[in-house]
Amino acid sequence: MRRLPVYLLLDTSGSMFGEPIEAVKNGVQVLVSTLRSDPYALETAYLSVITFNSSAQQVTPLIELSAFQQPNFEASGCTALGEALALLANKVDTEVVKTTVDVKGDWKPLVFIMTDGEPTDDLNKGIAEFKKRKFGMVVACAAGQGANTDTLKKITECVVQLDTADSATIKAFFKWVSASVSTGSQKVEDAGVEVTGLSELPPPPPEVNIVV
Amino acid sequence: MDGSIVEFIDEVRGSGAMKDVYFSPDGSYVVGFFRKPQDANSKDRLQNITGVYREHIFNRVGGEYWKNLFCWPEKLVEWNGKLGIVCPTYQKYFFFSSGPFKGKEKEGKWFASAHLRNKFLPADQKGNWLTHFHMCIQIARAVKRLHAAGLAHSDLSYKNVLVDPVTGRAAVIDCDGLVVPGKYPPDVVGTPDFIAPEVLQTKNLPLTDPNRKLPSIQTDRHALAVLIYMYLLYRHPLRGGKVNDLDPAKDEELTMGSKALFIEHPTDKSNRPKVNQLRPSELPQGDVSKLPYTICGPYLKELFDRAFIDGLHDPSKRPVAYEWETALVKTTDLMQPCQNPGCEAHWFVFDNTTKPRCPFCGKEYRGQLPVLNLYYSLRKGVFKPENYRLMVYDKQSLYMWHVNRFIEPNERTKPEDKKPVGDFHFHNGKWILINRKLSSLYDKDEDKKIEIGQYVELTEGKKILLSTEDGGRLIIVQLVNN
Incomplete structure (x- = not known):
């Protein structure tokens, strides 16, 4: 059975302190509990969380939904998005099973990135590593007005923006992520057509703006 | 649109691929509005489905029987410029009554996957092997009825069949996409665990190309065979260990399309599932040497052979729904209760040997x-x-x-x-x-x-x-x- 790896890259820099970080934690929790009652996601989806502030760390290694435990993280420091992308590339190498002539590997991973500010490290170095790997859909979300959507466009074509980084908006974003993972796990299960672009996903809620 | 007034509560209660669903005040029916405008052809199709086709099946002698086997659109409605259909609410037994998934629909997928059964389904929701035969009989019978009326469902899948293993019941839902050969073309290519190989193989050809294969009664027969195989054996008949391409998406398309090969093919064993590559939760059902399809008895073995060997790439050889119904019924006459009180399957098909034993738990009949x-x-x-x-x-x-x-x-x-x-x-x-x-x-x-x-x-x-x-x-x- 091919697995569908899903990586969440979450900004835990100081600017996320307070309501935003709590909303993100809550969002992850709701995401997991929603997917746990979806038979398609339970069959195929595996989830990992990478957080980034002054450095990047994988707080939850790629694991099946039923065994996922809510990670704890606090907001502080700056925004090492470049390092987070390099870490993602590294984890994909070790955690995602590659298809060989003898083994059916995993589906290409889905990636959801959420950040509220400009990267403070060398983003291009991270992007270079990131681009060497194959991904399914990559969605970058600019939470609030502090994040630069042009910067995120360098990572992926699928960029969405939240007008504000309050709890209701962040909650809506995670709800959409969970619907996207559901759709993604049905598509790979069924059609063998992997989700690669925003047009394939369920329509985002009004709080999430697609940046074109 | 028959002049009657239909009430519903103005709050979206669910969204499918094409429709938003609203509940009626008394909960006895639901109204689903298409998000996108429907063209004249679709409108005509829906009018026939809620009109003449419905009357043919349900308003004749014996029509009552079918009401439990289908969730059939009853009326066509229009609201704020949107077209909608009124469907009866699903029967209560098609919702989980307890456990972690309480209140959720019993989508067939839960019961057709070894991983989900072994890991997540509460024991009291699993039914036994005999009730799975009863479910399959009802599905085959419903499909037989559609085909007898000249209709193809076009998207038979565990998403569009609700099942209840506890009571052994099943109902075909989402009947608004029915295909009438030559009259209404299909909306969708189907749900691809169930798409017939010829449809997948030709899906990139233009709709007008004579070689393009679209969902039809013959492709329904493939989907029906896959459904029955999955509900009885909890694995997919074509998902084996063979890698057809190093790109996962291409591999999938070939595995289900032009290179589709039965995992239990008697001579070409190249697509046998590789047990060492399966998750522990996919066993023992994923191991075809432990639980081969022949445990379903001689009548079904013959039909599976025709569906997945002779007819996999030759649609005219696929068994028709009536044959599945008959073979399933005759097979239930070959079933024995397992003497092991702890056996999860509870029943097995007599294997015609002098030393019958339950293939699931290994208990010999004494x-x-x-x-x-x-x-x-x-x-x-x-x-x-x-x-x-x-x-x-x-x-x-x-x-x-x-x-x-x-x-x-x-x-x-x-x-x-x-x-x-x-x-x-x-x-x-x-x-x-x-x-x-x-x-x-x-x-x-x-x-x-x-x-x-x-x-x-x-x-x-x-x-x-x-x-x-x-x-x-x-x-x-x-x-x-x-």
Whole structure:
């Protein structure tokens, strides 16, 4: 059975302190509990969380939904998005099973990135590593007005923006992520057509703006 | 749009791929509005589905029977410029009544995957193997009815079939995409665990290309075979270990399309599942050497061969829904309760050996096992075997469709024929058949009539005539001793 790896890259820099970080934690929790009652996601989806502030760390290694435990993280420091992308590339190498002539590997991973500010490290170095790997859909979300959507466009074509980084908006974003993972796990299960672009996903809620 | 007024609560309660669903005030029906405007052809199709096709199936003699096997759109409505359909609410037993998924629909996927069954489903929601046969019989019967009306469902999948293994019931839903060959083309290519190989293989050709294959009655037959295989064996018949391309998406398309190969193909073993690559939760069902499809008995084996070997790439060879229905019903007559009280399957199909054992838990059957071979009368006094057997277990019932070959167990069975006419018991170390209703039951060895209320003992080689009427069958008893 091919697995569908899903990586969440979450900004835990100081600017996320307070309501935003709590909303993100809550969002992850709701995401997991929603997917746990979806038979398609339970069959195929595996989830990992990478957080980034002054450095990047994988707080939850790629694991099946039923065994996922809510990670704890606090907001502080700056925004090492470049390092987070390099870490993602590294984890994909070790955690995602590659298809060989003898083994059916995993589906290409889905990636959801959420950040509220400009990267403070060398983003291009991270992007270079990131681009060497194959991904399914990559969605970058600019939470609030502090994040630069042009910067995120360098990572992926699928960029969405939240007008504000309050709890209701962040909650809506995670709800959409969970619907996207559901759709993604049905598509790979069924059609063998992997989700690669925003047009394939369920329509985002009004709080999430697609940046074109 | 028939002039009547339909009330609903203005709050979206669910969203599918094409529709937003609203509930009625009393909860007895739902209204689904298409998000996108429907063209004249779709509108005409929906009008026929809620009109003439519905009347043909449900408003005829015996129409009531089908109401439990389908969730069929009843009315076409228009609201704020959007077209919508009114459907009855699903029956209560199609929702989880307890456990972690309480209140959620029993989408078929839950019950068709070894991983989900072994890891997540509460034991009291799993039913037993016999109830899965009953579910499959209902699905085959519903599909048979659609096809008899010249309609193709076009998107049969575990998403569009609700099942309840607890009671052994099933219903086909999402009937608004029905395809009428030559009249309404399909909306979708289908749900690809169930898309027929020829459809997947030609999906990139233009719709007008004569080589393009679209969902049809023949592709429904493929989907039906996959559904039955998955509900009985909890794995996909084409998802094996063979890698057809290093790119996962391409590999998938080939595996389900042009290179589709039955995982249990008798000679080409290249797509056998690789057990060492399966998750522990996918076992033992994922191991075809432990639980081969032949555990489903001889009638189904033949049909699976035709569906996944001969007919996989040759649609005209696929078994029709009626054949599945008949084979499933006949197979339930071969079933034995497992003597292991802890066995999850509870039932198994007699494997025609002298040492029958349950393939699921390995428990060997202990004791005497009567097998009744059924013969039909060609002309008076001449009986022919008909490849039909009935396994006997304690407190089992005998029905008219065993007694007379002109009576079939299906939607047309008369209520009086659904009542048992006799029953089998293991009594004081002997197997007996007690006559409850049969007016001409004979022990042919002694040429003695068995009156109602009397019994006849089942011994090796015993010949029992069930009825002297036209179509009446003769039984010859075989006793398996273990």
